[in-house]
Amino acid sequence: METKAAPPKQRSWAEPWKVKVVEPLKTTTREHRRKAMAEAGYNTFLLRSEDVYIDLLTDSGTGAMSDRQWAGMMLGDEAYAGSRNYYRLQENVRNYYGYQYMVPTHQGRGAEHLLSKIMIKPGDSVPGNMYFTTTRLHQELAGGHFVDCITPAAHDPADQSPFKGDFDLAALERLIRDVGPDRVPYVCVGATVNMAGGQPISMTNMRAVHEIAQRHGIRIFLDATRAVENAWFIQQREPGYADRSVASLLKEFCSYSDGCTMSGKKDALVNIGGWLAMNDAELYQRAANLVVVFEGLHTYGGMAGRDMEAMAQGIEESVADDHIRARIGQVQYLGQKLIDWGIPIVRPIGGHAVYLDAKAFYPHLAQDEFPAQRLAAELYLDAGVRSMERGIVSAGRDEATGKHRYPKLELVRLTIPRRVYTQAHMDVAAESVAAVYQQRHDARGLVMTFEPKYLRFFQARFEPKG
Numbered sequence: 001m002e003t004k005a006a007p008p009k010q011r012s013w014a015e016p017w018k019v020k021v022v023e024p025l026k027t028t029t030r031e032h033r034r035k036a037m038a039e040a041g042y043n044t045f046l047l048r049s050e051d052v053y054i055d056l057l058t059d060s061g062t063g064a065m066s067d068r069q070w071a072g073m074m075l076g077d078e079a080y081a082g083s084r085n086y087y088r089l090q091e092n093v094r095n096y097y098g099y100q101y102m103v104p105t106h107q108g109r110g111a112e113h114l115l116s117k118i119m120i121k122p123g124d125s126v127p128g129n130m131y132f133t134t135t136r137l138h139q140e141l142a143g144g145h146f147v148d149c150i151t152p153a154a155h156d157p158a159d160q161s162p163f164k165g166d167f168d169l170a171a172l173e174r175l176i177r178d179v180g181p182d183r184v185p186y187v188c189v190g191a192t193v194n195m196a197g198g199q200p201i202s203m204t205n206m207r208a209v210h211e212i213a214q215r216h217g218i219r220i221f222l223d224a225t226r227a228v229e230n231a232w233f234i235q236q237r238e239p240g241y242a243d244r245s246v247a248s249l250l251k252e253f254c255s256y257s258d259g260c261t262m263s264g265k266k267d268a269l270v271n272i273g274g275w276l277a278m279n280d281a282e283l284y285q286r287a288a289n290l291v292v293v294f295e296g297l298h299t300y301g302g303m304a305g306r307d308m309e310a311m312a313q314g315i316e317e318s319v320a321d322d323h324i325r326a327r328i329g330q331v332q333y334l335g336q337k338l339i340d341w342g343i344p345i346v347r348p349i350g351g352h353a354v355y356l357d358a359k360a361f362y363p364h365l366a367q368d369e370f371p372a373q374r375l376a377a378e379l380y381l382d383a384g385v386r387s388m389e390r391g392i393v394s395a396g397r398d399e400a401t402g403k404h405r406y407p408k409l410e411l412v413r414l415t416i417p418r419r420v421y422t423q424a425h426m427d428v429a430a431e432s433v434a435a436v437y438q439q440r441h442d443a444r445g446l447v448m449t450f451e452p453k454y455l456r457f458f459q460a461r462f463e464p465k466g
């Protein structure tokens with residue numbers, strides 16, 4: 001007799017868009033990939049994109065723009081000064097993020113550069129909820145040093161706390177007491193926290209950080225790169241917020257800060273762009289003056305008019321609840337598959353990526369044999385899926401001692417571009433991870449053969465250990 005499957009208990013969601021343009025993908029042989037990986041010095045940043053099948057290197061600038069964004073590109077007002085698109089962008093930063101003033105920058109690190117130069121004096125300490133590579137480097141280049149005040153749970157891949165991006169408030173208070181509020185130019189809040197696995201910070205914790213900073217007369221600057229994703233986690237996980245829209249949560253969250261740096265290449269759904277925003281008029285004057293030195297006039301910064309238009313439109317699209325549910329839903333889909341197969345990943349699953357725990361994959365490799373770098377290489381070799389190391393190589397060297405920093409998290413990031421891949425691509429990627437996991441006992445470490453001075457993970461080269 002024919003048996004019938006039980007009807008599904010829950011209803012599925014689907015992406016709130018359909019595909020209008022497609023870009024062909026190339027599959028390659030293992031031999032082709034072996035040569036490509038060797039030529040790239042076992043660094044996935046050095047692969048040619050045409051040798052990649054499914055590109056999960058980053059969600060930065062890799063998203064698909066909507067028809068409205070592309071239409072907006074034709075509305076680019078390429079005047080040197082006072083472009084119409086600048087004013088629309090400014091209005092949307094005000095409306096959705098709530099900051100009064102804004103200077104456009106070519107991308108997030110342009111904004112970090114300006115902020116660090118304006119705010120930091122040599123010897124200052126900048127507390128934050130875990131480092132980010134470019135953010136910390138700009139703080140250091142300005143003479144400051146970053147102090148990690150994230151909750152200890154963030155350093156444990158297996159800890160399932162819902163808000164692993166939260167500050168350890170006692171650690172923040174301690175730092176301010178130890179160095180004195182005058183030596184803390186601002187608190188740097190990441191939302192979500194990229195290096196912790198795309199983990200959110202709660203509204204409650206953000207409010208508490210605000211209260212501490214206010215009490216000591218210290219400003220807060222938000223890294224708003226993925227703050228919309230953070231708002232979605234607040235809606236989903238934090239008691240009392242389930243009925244609020246992502247847009248209203250974003251605005252409230254930002255209201256506990258004095259300004260933000262932004263890489264528009266993530267949440268804001270564009271291939272290039274960013275901004276530095278603030279509420280203080282005097283600070284804005286300084287930023288507007290400095291931006292002309294490093295980026296361009298204060299009404300375009302590092303951006304073309306058409307790109308500002310696309311970003312203004314992208315901001316509006318980014319806060320739609322159905323968009324963000326599908327975007328993070330796809331990440332959750334991939335992560336859940338790996339969890340179901342017993343593959344060690346950072347828990348809970350983050351907002352923009354699934355992070356493989358390379359220490360648990362390759363417990364036989366020491367951290368200075370670069371297990372995550374090796375794992376990223378193996379993933380590419382298996383099926384052409386490109387990922388990114390987020391471990392000892394990304395952490396770089398200690399400023400004072402010159403020795404490797406040894407982060408507790410040794411991760412490989414499978415980062416999902418926005419509105420680009422289908423569920424079938426996620427299945428292929430998950431199966432490739434499973435195949436590499438099966439072969440985990442055979443993996444050998446790497447040696448670094450070339451190490452650039454800054455942000456070494458981008459350009460370092462490696463060879464397999466003999």
Ligand code: PM9
Binds near residue numbers: 060110134223226274
């Ligand atoms: N993030 C990422 O792949 C781009 C390359 S890796 C340096 O995750 C945060 C939280 C980011 C970020 C970039 C930047 C810098 C600042 N904050 O890349 O300069 O994730 O636009 O932004 C990358 P830009």
